[in-house]
Amino acid sequence: MFTGYQDSVMSPREKVIATALWLFTRKGYFNTSMRDITRESAVSTGSIYHYFKDKEGVATALFEALLERMQTELDTIMQLHESAHDQCRAVISLLFDITQSEPDVMAFMLYVKHREFLPNERPVCSSKPFETMRAMVARGMARGEIEQRDVQAASACLFGGAIRMITSELDGILEKPLHDYYEEVWSCSWRAVAAI
Amino acid sequence: MFTGYQDSVMSPREKVIATALWLFTRKGYFNTSMRDITRESAVSTGSIYHYFKDKEGVATALFEALLERMQTELDTIMQLHESAHDQCRAVISLLFDITQSEPDVMAFMLYVKHREFLPNERPVCSSKPFETMRAMVARGMARGEIEQRDVQAASACLFGGAIRMITSELDGILEKPLHDYYEEVWSCSWRAVAAI
DNA sequence: CACTTTAGAACGAACGCTCGTTCTAGTCAA
DNA sequence: TTGACTAGAACGAGCGTTCGTTCTAAAGTG
Structure with missing residues (x-):
């Protein structure tokens, strides 16, 4: 279970990116669902799609x-x-x-x-x-x-x-x-x- | 479109493995569906599951x-x-x-x-x-x-x-x-x- | 030989489930 | 009140897999 990056000083956007890094490297991109990211980052689906276009957008932001x-x-x-x-x-x-x-x-x-x-x-x-x-x-x-x-x-x-x-x-x-x-x-x- | 490996001397099992290599390297494992393998290998879904336990079994056989x-x-x-x-x-x-x-x-x-x-x-x-x-x-x-x-x-x-x-x-x-x-x-x- | 039986290879429609995404309703700060 | 943000239920597409069936050819039998 991922807890390290749920720091309250992080913006939702940062939380999502940090969680994505954690999950993508551990389980791989395709084995990570948006529900996984929602759960581990404690940012709701709606918010994630407010900050990122789609799942690929999360990966692109992380990569950049x-x-x-x-x-x-x-x-x-x-x-x-x-x-x-x-x-x-x-x-x-x-x-x-x-x-x-x-x-x-x-x-x-x-x-x-x-x-x-x-x-x-x-x-x-x-x-x-x-x-x-x-x-x-x-x-x-x-x-x-x-x-x-x-x-x-x-x-x-x-x-x-x-x-x-x-x-x-x-x-x-x-x-x-x-x-x-x-x-x-x-x-x-x-x-x-x-x-x- | 993949045609190179549909040699008639190949067994269905070999056809599937050759097609999997082609598709997995080109599109990646997760972007390749069993339907893709069915279509490109000209081996039916039923036959594939006759020779291999599941999708992962195809990948394992190829890898080995x-x-x-x-x-x-x-x-x-x-x-x-x-x-x-x-x-x-x-x-x-x-x-x-x-x-x-x-x-x-x-x-x-x-x-x-x-x-x-x-x-x-x-x-x-x-x-x-x-x-x-x-x-x-x-x-x-x-x-x-x-x-x-x-x-x-x-x-x-x-x-x-x-x-x-x-x-x-x-x-x-x-x-x-x-x-x-x-x-x-x-x-x-x-x-x-x-x-x- | 002819006929029946049988094993398993081949088939592909259909199923159930999970996924990414959307949508509507609600919250909160200014 | 307004507009940015949050929430999570609902949706539909697409997936891996199953299953009832058909086909094929070899084996068994007289």
Whole structure:
């Protein structure tokens, strides 16, 4: 039973979105009914349809909120670190952090098959945050930190290992806490693309 | 409209499974109705329920068929190649091949969120084929080809880049054919984990 | 051979239920 | 009083599944 997000300071709209995140990641979009959302959020059917066009509208709002939040964090990282090396390292650290402290957020971003219920959204990996990550890699190449290569391929190799570890963690098949693998994964990933 | 698998030599059971693969990857499990499967496979509702317990039973049979097929191919690779290096290289080549020639197969294996409609199946990455891939990595460490590391982390880094490229291809965001990235991805991936 | 019996494959209309959504009535703040 | 918000009963479409029936072909029998 979901209780964590029924904070009285939250607006009905926020309550619905937080509940949707909880339910969608736990049971999946199609196994979650509007009645489930009504019950767990303590917001009535009528109110939900006052704030959102339909069920898909709830999912879209949730998706956009998470993308925007992620983009904000990436922007901060870009300001804080100068080298592409440090930027990319910080990104993986961020992703690991979120996976541990808010697994639902990570699961919804990486793991949920959005196209099945959001036919109008572009796939996650062509969203702004993923583009930003590729831009970091491209900048690393321009600065001579990363070997000249196809940006798409280099990005896949640099972040692919970490993302794989994250989905393993979300599947619950890791023995140790995710952060215990951080240095190991980072050193592998960087070695994969580093110049010379 | 789906016509490719209505081969008259196929048994009704095979027709249903082939149609399910086609529809599930194209529209998703929950957006595919039993009527859709009936129509596209030209097998009647009654017959489908004669061969399969229920809709989930169709999905389970499909999933098991694909896992078994993948395992057979991995076994062949293990016999053909001696070094872990050659084995892993061949695995990535195989995955790229399947992605290009039978994208549905790859999409269903890697991309579809099985747990949403197969609550009794373990996640893909703890299935036998994925275990076999980790065993290859472990063997590479024992032989001194791959640096001593946590096997889980090394496997993620070695195959993560390729898998990321495959999902990019399935999302249709690659400019060139997937195979054009093969050597680049492999050299990055191997560098990530190779001994010294 | 011819006829009957039988097992189970194939069929698809019909059922019951759950879902997303709508609608009307009511509440509350300004 | 008005307009934004809340409430939850009611609706109709569409779903997975069932079930009574028909079809097919092999086995049994004389």
